[in-house]
Amino acid sequence: MSRPPAVPEVSTPAKAGDGRGGEGVLPARVRAALREQQGSSEILIGWIQLAVVTAFGTLYAISPKAFPPEVEFRPIPWFLGCYLAFTLARLALAHARRLPRWFLALSVLADMVLLLGMIWSFHLQYMQPAAFYLKAPTLLYVFIFIALRTLRFEPVFVLLAGGAAAVGWLLMAGYALMWDPHAAPVTRDYVLYLTSNSVLIGAEFDKVVSILTVTGILALAIVRARRLLVRAVRESLAARELSRFFSRDVADRITDLDAGVEIGRGELRDAAVLNVDMRGFSRLATEIAPDDLIALLAEYQRLVVPLVQSHGGSIDKFLGDGVMATFGATRPSDTAAADALRAVDELVAATAAWTDGRLAAGLPAPPGGLAVAAGPVVFGAVGDESRLEYTVIGTPVNLSAKLEKHTKAEAVRALTDAETYEAGLRQGYRPGRPAERRPGRAVAGLDVPLDLVVLAG
Numbered sequence: 001m002s003r004p005p006a007v008p009e010v011s012t013p014a015k016a017g018d019g020r021g022g023e024g025v026l027p028a029r030v031r032a033a034l035r036e037q038q039g040s041s042e043i044l045i046g047w048i049q050l051a052v053v054t055a056f057g058t059l060y061a062i063s064p065k066a067f068p069p070e071v072e073f074r075p076i077p078w079f080l081g082c083y084l085a086f087t088l089a090r091l092a093l094a095h096a097r098r099l100p101r102w103f104l105a106l107s108v109l110a111d112m113v114l115l116l117g118m119i120w121s122f123h124l125q126y127m128q129p130a131a132f133y134l135k136a137p138t139l140l141y142v143f144i145f146i147a148l149r150t151l152r153f154e155p156v157f158v159l160l161a162g163g164a165a166a167v168g169w170l171l172m173a174g175y176a177l178m179w180d181p182h183a184a185p186v187t188r189d190y191v192l193y194l195t196s197n198s199v200l201i202g203a204e205f206d207k208v209v210s211i212l213t214v215t216g217i218l219a220l221a222i223v224r225a226r227r228l229l230v231r232a233v234r235e236s237l238a239a240r241e242l243s244r245f246f247s248r249d250v251a252d253r254i255t256d257l258d259a260g261v262e263i264g265r266g267e268l269r270d271a272a273v274l275n276v277d278m279r280g281f282s283r284l285a286t287e288i289a290p291d292d293l294i295a296l297l298a299e300y301q302r303l304v305v306p307l308v309q310s311h312g313g314s315i316d317k318f319l320g321d322g323v324m325a326t327f328g329a330t331r332p333s334d335t336a337a338a339d340a341l342r343a344v345d346e347l348v349a350a351t352a353a354w355t356d357g358r359l360a361a362g363l364p365a366p367p368g369g370l371a372v373a374a375g376p377v378v379f380g381a382v383g384d385e386s387r388l389e390y391t392v393i394g395t396p397v398n399l400s401a402k403l404e405k406h407t408k409a410e411a412v413r414a415l416t417d418a419e420t421y422e423a424g425l426r427q428g429y430r431p432g433r434p435a436e437r438r439p440g441r442a443v444a445g446l447d448v449p450l451d452l453v454v455l456a457g
Contacts, residue, residue, distance in 0.1 A: 034230065043094045050088070079114055108164065116172060118138065120175075130176040139207065143211075145161055146215055155219040170204075186198065267379050268377075270376055271375075272373070274344065275323070275325075277370075277405075300321075304323050311343040313343055327343070329392045347414075348455070355368075371403035371404035371406070371407060371414065372455075373395075375419070377393065378393045378394055402445045403443065414454070415452055418452065
């Protein structure tokens, strides 16, 4: 019984604590999957930015203008126009997966420059002291731009956005205090602050503290969420690799278990077992080059495996030059025997065409033998804690292997027992030709004669 090799995992160094979640050294394929996720996130961020600037522009265009009509300087259209051009360029680079990290940082700063620049321009547009803009509710949009950076799952960009917003607002508050202290005096009267252009230092301090606190909370959440993302990516890649060594049903079963795989627990199923083997393979192994031998085996298995799976079969194991497959074991089925018999019919035709094609090309093509047996089996994990294998145990497993070997004695390509054949008929199997029954046949390894059905002569 052959054993699948361990799944290799090649790692290349990734700096721990590089501001990307602190996962330490990640395998190259995990980092590649993360980059793909981040690339998709950047596209989403670009579209959201485009929606924001479009919304700003639309609202500005349709809303009544409260500033005097004689105002000549109207900076908001310029801010929006420049940001729209920047956003379109960023979106194009995101779709092309060509966004360098310095450009991402520049994009964060551009968000804040747009927002804070618009707020700063209010005192010019409305012809008011600079302190006028400190009461603009537009500042709340800063939290949208900070939250937008969480979509990339890198806390460094969240911190950059929040830090830029806090520093920018401090500079704007300082500018308002220095621009015209007489027009915008500092006050401690909250009512006066709300009803005039005076400045309340505590209010501006509260805004900066709020920005930094939200930024810190989001960054911490991203650090924790990124760890979960890395774990999810690892498990997703592991499941994908498992599906190469196990059937998809078994891989899904392993990854979906609430607890670990339990040894010593089995499930009773009505299933069918199919054995496919190449005759004369051992002799051929002494006659052709090793590379040619492995290439022949791989070509044969690439033919057999998809056909088995197309009929609901699951590859249990590769036995050298043979394949053992089950139907209705990994996933319960009411048509296991019928599915296995249909698979045999298609395999017989496909392997015959494969053999003829190789012989016509002057290449070795060992004939195949196939056999099916159905009945109750136990499906579960066997082995110890260091090495486990999901498999099936029961009479159909042994009978299928013996019948495959017995095809040589009967000089046929495919066999089944009469009981399996009748079960398949009850489940909807319709043979392509009349069955050839061979009752009371002596099969090596069986104590009593067995009624057989020839599936392919």
